[in-house]
Amino acid sequence: MAQEALNKKFNWGLMMIFVSVFQLITFTAPILADGFNIELFGVFAGYMAIEWLYFIIAAAAFKQNNFELEVIAFLFSGIGLTISASVYADFALKQLISIILGLFTFIVLLAVLRRTDVVMKLRMPVAFAAVGLLVLNLALAKYNNGALNWITLAGGRISIQPSEIVKLAFIFVGAASLDKLQSTKSIFKYLVFSIGCVGALFLMRDFGTALIFFFTFVIIAFMRSGDIRTIALVCVAAALGAMMIIYFRPTVASRFSTYRHVWEHINDTGMQQTRTLIYSSSGGLLGLGIGNGKLRDVFASTTDLIFGIVCEEWGMLTAFMIVIAYAFILIYAVKTARTTRSAFYAIATCAAAGLLLFQTSLNIFGVTDILPLTGVTLPFISRGGSSMICSWGLFAFIKSADIRTYPMLSKTILPDHPLYPPDVRVGRRSRRPLTPPPVDEPPKKKRTDKKPQSTRQTSRDIPVGKKSTGSAKKSPVKTAPGQSPRDIPISRKKTDGRAKR
Amino acid sequence: MNNTTKRAYVLYAFLLAFLVGLGAMFYAFYVHGGEWTSNVVNRHIYKNGTIASAGAVYDRNKQALVYSRDGKRIYNSDPTVRKATLHAVGDTSSFIATGVQHVYNASLSGYDFVNGVYNLKKYNRGNDIYLTLDAEVCKTAYKAMNGRKGTIGVYNYKTGELVCMVSTPSYDPENKPKNMDSSDKYTGVYLNRFLSGLYTPGSTFKIVTAISALENIPDIYSREFSCNGSYSTGDGKVICNGVHGKVDFEEALNHSCNSAFAVIANELGSAKLTATASELGFNTREKIGEINLVKSRFNVSSASKTDLGWAGIGQYTTLVNPCHMLTILGGIANGGTVVKPYFVKSMVSPSGEVTELGRTETSKTVVISPENAEKMKKLLRSNVKNYYSDSRFPGLEMCGKTGTAQLDTGESHSWFVGFSAKESTPYAVVCVVENSGSGLAAAGPIVNTVMQKICG
Numbered sequence: 001m002a003q004e005a006l007n008k009k010f011n012w013g014l015m016m017i018f019v020s021v022f023q024l025i026t027f028t029a030p031i032l033a034d035g036f037n038i039e040l041f042g043v044f045a046g047y048m049a050i051e052w053l054y055f056i057i058a059a060a061a062f063k064q065n066n067f068e069l070e071v072i073a074f075l076f077s078g079i080g081l082t083i084s085a086s087v088y089a090d091f092a093l094k095q096l097i098s099i100i101l102g103l104f105t106f107i108v109l110l111a112v113l114r115r116t117d118v119v120m121k122l123r124m125p126v127a128f129a130a131v132g133l134l135v136l137n138l139a140l141a142k143y144n145n146g147a148l149n150w151i152t153l154a155g156g157r158i159s160i161q162p163s164e165i166v167k168l169a170f171i172f173v174g175a176a177s178l179d180k181l182q183s184t185k186s187i188f189k190y191l192v193f194s195i196g197c198v199g200a201l202f203l204m205r206d207f208g209t210a211l212i213f214f215f216t217f218v219i220i221a222f223m224r225s226g227d228i229r230t231i232a233l234v235c236v237a238a239a240l241g242a243m244m245i246i247y248f249r250p251t252v253a254s255r256f257s258t259y260r261h262v263w264e265h266i267n268d269t270g271m272q273q274t275r276t277l278i279y280s281s282s283g284g285l286l287g288l289g290i291g292n293g294k295l296r297d298v299f300a301s302t303t304d305l306i307f308g309i310v311c312e313e314w315g316m317l318t319a320f321m322i323v324i325a326y327a328f329i330l331i332y333a334v335k336t337a338r339t340t341r342s343a344f345y346a347i348a349t350c351a352a353a354g355l356l357l358f359q360t361s362l363n364i365f366g367v368t369d370i371l372p373l374t375g376v377t378l379p380f381i382s383r384g385g386s387s388m389i390c391s392w393g394l395f396a397f398i399k400s401a402d403i404r405t406y407p408m409l410s411k412t413i414l415p416d417h418p419l420y421p422p423d424v425r426v427g428r429r430s431r432r433p434l435t436p437p438p439v440d441e442p443p444k445k446k447r448t449d450k451k452p453q454s455t456r457q458t459s460r461d462i463p464v465g466k467k468s469t470g471s472a473k474k475s476p477v478k479t480a481p482g483q484s485p486r487d488i489p490i491s492r493k494k495t496d497g498r499a500k501r
Numbered sequence: 502m503n504n505t506t507k508r509a510y511v512l513y514a515f516l517l518a519f520l521v522g523l524g525a526m527f528y529a530f531y532v533h534g535g536e537w538t539s540n541v542v543n544r545h546i547y548k549n550g551t552i553a554s555a556g557a558v559y560d561r562n563k564q565a566l567v568y569s570r571d572g573k574r575i576y577n578s579d580p581t582v583r584k585a586t587l588h589a590v591g592d593t594s595s596f597i598a599t600g601v602q603h604v605y606n607a608s609l610s611g612y613d614f615v616n617g618v619y620n621l622k623k624y625n626r627g628n629d630i631y632l633t634l635d636a637e638v639c640k641t642a643y644k645a646m647n648g649r650k651g652t653i654g655v656y657n658y659k660t661g662e663l664v665c666m667v668s669t670p671s672y673d674p675e676n677k678p679k680n681m682d683s684s685d686k687y688t689g690v691y692l693n694r695f696l697s698g699l700y701t702p703g704s705t706f707k708i709v710t711a712i713s714a715l716e717n718i719p720d721i722y723s724r725e726f727s728c729n730g731s732y733s734t735g736d737g738k739v740i741c742n743g744v745h746g747k748v749d750f751e752e753a754l755n756h757s758c759n760s761a762f763a764v765i766a767n768e769l770g771s772a773k774l775t776a777t778a779s780e781l782g783f784n785t786r787e788k789i790g791e792i793n794l795v796k797s798r799f800n801v802s803s804a805s806k807t808d809l810g811w812a813g814i815g816q817y818t819t820l821v822n823p824c825h826m827l828t829i830l831g832g833i834a835n836g837g838t839v840v841k842p843y844f845v846k847s848m849v850s851p852s853g854e855v856t857e858l859g860r861t862e863t864s865k866t867v868v869i870s871p872e873n874a875e876k877m878k879k880l881l882r883s884n885v886k887n888y889y890s891d892s893r894f895p896g897l898e899m900c901g902k903t904g905t906a907q908l909d910t911g912e913s914h915s916w917f918v919g920f921s922a923k924e925s926t927p928y929a930v931v932c933v934v935e936n937s938g939s940g941l942a943a944a945g946p947i948v949n950t951v952m953q954k955i956c957g
Contacts, residue, residue, distance in 0.1 A: 223508050266542060278543045281534035284617025292622060294544045312617075316530065323523065330516055337509040350509045361519050368526050 012067040016055050019071060020048060023078045029290035030086035040085055043092045047081060050100060066404045068332070069395045072325055076380035077102070077388070079322070083309055084383040087296045091383060098385035102392030109168070109396035114406050116344055123176040127193050130169035134200035137162040141204065148204040163201060163209045164386035167355065168393040170197055170213060174220040175348035175397075187225075202245075208366075208374025212359050214238060219354045223347045259372040272298065272305055276367040280311035280319075287315030302383040304375050307364045319364075322381065326360045329353050329398065336401045349401035352394040534614055535607030541595055545618045546610045548572065551593035555609040556627035558590050558601055560636040561664070561846075566590045567602070569626060576674050582636045584671040585643035588693035589634055589844060592674055596691045601845060604791045605630055608848045608858070624851040630858070631846045633662035641954040642667040645947040651914075651934040652694035652823050655951060656842040658831035658920060659927045661861045663844040664955055668694040697795045699820040700933055703906030704757045704940070705916045706815025708829065709799075711754060711880065713777035714765050715873045721750050726761035737807030739763040739814070742905075754880050755888040757903070759814045766813020771801040774813065781829055782866040789824065790845045790859050797821045816907060826918055827931040828867050833878055834900070834920035834929050837871035839864040882922060889941055894949050897956060898922040901930075901948075903940030912936040917944035926956040 027044040031037050051074045058064040077099045085092035112118055141148040152159045170193075177190045194217045201210035222231045246253045262270030262277075279295035282288070293312040295301055301309055310319040333353030337346035356379050363378045365371040377384060379391040399405050541547050546555060557568035566586050567576045574593050576583045591600015602609065611620040611627030621627045642653045646669045655665040670690050672678055681687045692698060714721045728745035731738050741759040745752075753761035766774060779785070783799040798820045801812045811817040824842060832839030843859035850856070869877075881900035885891060891899065901919020908914065915937040920929035930948050937943035 219512070222511060223505055226504055226508050266540075274537075274540070275542070277530075277533075277537045278540050279545075281530050281537045282543060282545050282612070282618045284534075284613065284619060285615045286617070286619065288617060288619055288622055297544075316527070320523075320527070327516055327519060330512055334509040334512050337506045340506070343505045346506045346509065350512055354512055354515065357515070357519055361522060365522050365526065368529070370522055370526055370529075 012055070012059065012065070012071070015067065015071055016052065019051070019075055019078075022075070023048060023082075026078070026082050026290060030082055030089070030092075033086060033291050037089060040089055040092055043085065043096045044081070047078065047096055047099065050103065054103065064405075066402060069329070069399050072329070073102075073106075073380060073392060073395055076322065076325075079310070079314070079318075080306070080381040080383065080388075082290065083306060083313075083381070084302050086291050087302050087309075088383075091302075094385070095383055095388075098388040101385060102388040105168075105389050106392040106396045106399075109393055110400060110405065113345075113348070113396065113400035116342060119172070119176050119344065123173055126169050127173045127177075130166045130173070131193065131196050131200070133162045134166055134197060138200060138203055149201070149206040149209065158385075161384070161386035163204070163206060164390040166197060167209075167212070167216075167390050168397075170194075170216060171220070171348055171351045171355070171394075171397055174217070175344050175351060187221075190220075208362055208376035211362065211374065212355060212376065215358045216351050216355045219351050220347055223350055224343075256372045260369060262369045270369075272300065273367055273369045273373060276305050276308035276311075277369065280308050280316065280368070283312035283315055285316045287311070287313050287318065289313060300375075303377055304363070304373075304382070305367055306378050306382045307367055310381065323360055323364055326357045326379070330357045333398050333401065336398075336403075339403055340401045341403065345401035348397040352397035356391070356394055531614055534617075535612050538610060538612045538618060539603070539606030545621065546606070547593075552602060552606075552609075554621055554625055554627070555602070555606070556611065556629040556848075558609070559629060559631050560586070560634050561632065561662075562635065562637075563631075564636050566632070566636060572625075577636065579636075579640070580673050580675070581640045581643060583673050583675060585639035585667050586634065586636055587671045587674055588668040588695070589632060589639075589666050592691075597693065598691075599693045599696045599792045601630055601632070605845060605848075605858070608856075611850065620851060626851055628848045628850050628856075630848050633664065633844050633846050633859070634666055635664050635955075638665045638951065638954050639667050642947070642951045643669065643671070645950040646934070649934050649937055649943075650688070650694075651932070651937075652698060653930070653932040653947060653951060654695045654823060654827050654842070655928050655930045655955060656827060656831060657927055658834045658840055658929045659861075661831075661840040661843050661859075662846075663842045664928065665951055666693075666695050666844060668692070668698070694933070695823050695931075696789070696792060697822075698933070699795055699798070699822055700914055700916075701906040701908065702815040702819060702821040702826065703904035703914065703916055704759075704815055705826060705902050705904035705918050706819060706821065707754060707757060707762050707813075708833075708877065708881075708902055708918070709778055709781055709783075710762050710766055710769075710774065710813045711750075712781065712869065712873055712877060713769050713774050714750070715876055716777060716870075717769055717773050718765070721765075723749075725749055726753055726758065726764055728758050728760035730760075732760035732763045732810060734763070734767060734806035734810055736805050739807060739810040751880060751883055754902075755884055762814045763810030766809050767806055769813075771804060771809055774809070775799065775801060780868045782825055782864070782868075783821075785866045787825065787841075787864075787866050789841060789843050792845075794824055795822050797825045815904060823931045823933055825867075827929055828864055829869070830918050830920055830931065831929040832864070832867055832869045833874045833881065834922065834927070835874075836878075837869050837874035839867045839869060878922065881919065885919070889945070893941075893945055894952065897926065897949075897952055899952070903945065905938065905940045908936075912938055915940040915943035917941070917948045919948065921952065921956060923956075926952075928952065928955055 031040045031044060054070065055067065081092065081095050081099065084095045112122070137151055138148065140151050149161050149163050150159045151162060173193060174190055194213070198210050198213050201213060218231055218235065221234070258265050258269040262273040264270065266274045275295055275298045279293060283293065290313050293309055295305060295308045295312050298305060307319060310322065330353040333349040337350050340346045340349070359376055359379055362371065362374050362376045366373040366376070377387040380388065539546070541550050547553060552574045553572045554569045558566045560566055565577060566582070567574060567590050569575070577586070588597055588599070589601060591597045591602035593602065595603040597603060609627045609630060610618050612618050638655070642665050646653065646667065650669050652668045653665060654663060656663040670687050672681060672687065672690060678687070681690060725747055727747050728741055730744040731740045739759055742757065745756050745758045745760070748756060748758055748761055778799040783797045786796050787794045798818065800818060801809055804812055804817065808817050812819055827842060828839060831842070841862045841864045845858045848856040848858050878900060881902055885894065885899045885901055889901070889903070898921055899919055900922050901917060904916030904918070906914040906916060913936070915934040917932045917940055918930070921927070930952060932944040932948050934943045934947065
């Protein structure tokens, strides 16, 4: 009971107030930079209104009681918005729209992911749409900063980076197809899809994103097969392929020649890295203050180099806390993966969190010359709509794996589930003795019981959440409110990770 | 299902790699932050490639050599002081690599790991740096050089404080001449010859050969050398500067007899001479404060007998850094306790906090035994007393050695190295005047002028 009390005590409303106070302080800097900027005031006020609107609706109407990811996303999006607005005031509204689109993606994706049957149906269409999008990108894209990864619409006013959206599809398809059947055919299909995506990115010369896709592929493939040798083989093959590309295409090699030699190319190819290093250290641990930096004047400062702006103006401590948050999200994902309803969620959450941290690594280590510069964005912080939508989407995958996200479904935890008796704290298996609830009749045999509906109606069905077990006992035959027959019950016994059909 | 989720723990390996990378990144910021911040492209400190805002540099009498006002870097008001202290202070574009404005830029900008350059932005000034140099003495030295190229350095051999450090040619940083890159007058103008110059030592190297003789030849004082104007080694000849007849060890040094020292060098052999040179800090890297000195070179590993003879009198391939030579002289003067020279004394933050940047330190690279130091001191005193004459250095009780370093092309470099043996004026001096012939004639008067200014 103490555990439950601890879990309930966390006051997300208070947390949101803290976030708002932080944002009130930081938002004033760009608003008051050149006198009072009414337009920026509107953007920031709108942003805070959206945050609270989401929080209140989710908490009050949907009885949601976990907001870890949303709070992090709101905080980081706010930091990104502040930096974008303070460097280019004109882009603030665009960035706000990006955040709204991201939040919308998050909500829609969460709703879709709730229904594994829908996920299974959407698998192939999404795969085809993703490849189609990349092919369209290749066909339409203009040469843009050395890579062909942009599509420009509406006369140049809107440009989107399809590969960011395809990242979501990649995890969606990967987790779903490998979850369903471990047949050779299924794996082969996913392999073809992966090669298609990575190949398209290579043609676009977007090596950073190609690497991210490859890393994600390795996570998904390993999570499903567990075969270290196969994965090692794939990695070696990829490394050999990369080496051959570098060998036969000197233009590619020249892109990496600056690596570890940035100070020799201080005013050409090493410009971005050296400026990031110089201005980040100029900021020190505590930073120079929003708007007082000089890195903002360097090319791509609010996209690729935004980590340097955070270091310089907000301080290396803030920068450290942002990137370490991604590390904690990965731990959170690995822990929640232990308690998911199906392997689909486990794979999706690990792939999404791994992708986030990998992309973060490529970004921050690229601009500080620890790794070669690949020009990928820092999730949530970097300016740009596609990247923002992708970041929110990845959070949806991570959140979907948390059993608290769909509280109604969690009510179907059965006594043979490792989580039984229900303890909704993340990643924590109950150490309480497994005392079966009082039974009136002997439990049915699970193996013969294919239909979830009938399983749910046994007296062993213990709901989770606000309802006490006592009240559940009073109406053992009733389906929990809000529960549809298509919802999948949670039972791990002898199902070996495959979702029941 | 269980297997699948257990496999998720593989991600912890990636997490570990991420944390290692993160550690490496912040470690690099911690270690290199100051150096990176001082880069000329950092627009917090530099404007158009020149220092705009940073702390001031003062001499020992609190005379400002350079300071910032309203985002502009302003040098001392006296043009001669500006030229005389240019190499110590450094230019604003970091062409002078050993200048304080380049090497101590992180201190001048007030950089620290926690605050970055925040204090510079807040107070519009960084930390001030105090030097041990005396601008007036430097000015006198600069004037005494009288347009000739070379260097002069004077330091207190008991405390290590450099009082004078001038390198010529120099220029006025407030009115940078336009023809600097093309004119011969300004060859090597960005080089601080005192810290980064390498010269053939000529006869001043006989001090090293003499120390080796004192170490290795017990009856050296009772030896007699005969000089008929040259010394034949069997495979060649070492030419002497005169015909000295029969001389003992002391007289040989007095007259700077090449024949005698070529004999000594050959008797010692390359191994022993190299050993002494190494003890005295040849072929070894040294720093004063944060500033790297160029290392003196002595290599006789493939020398013939004649070559070794020439090496013993400071010719052959031997090259010496003036600051290094000064340290050896200081060690002799101080009775074997070798004190390292330094000129960057302290740093004062805008809030008045003082950080020591340089202090009295004994050298780890130059080692002289107290007995040999005493003997050398007597020999060098004898040089001035019996040969150069005290009238050239009145009231200083000067000890020293001249050098006339012959070059393959052009007039010889003039050297004078020495020190005042008086307890009240513990100063050692090194002076090199390029292409000016006899050491005593060219360098001697400059040394006297500067020493009189300091000690008088």
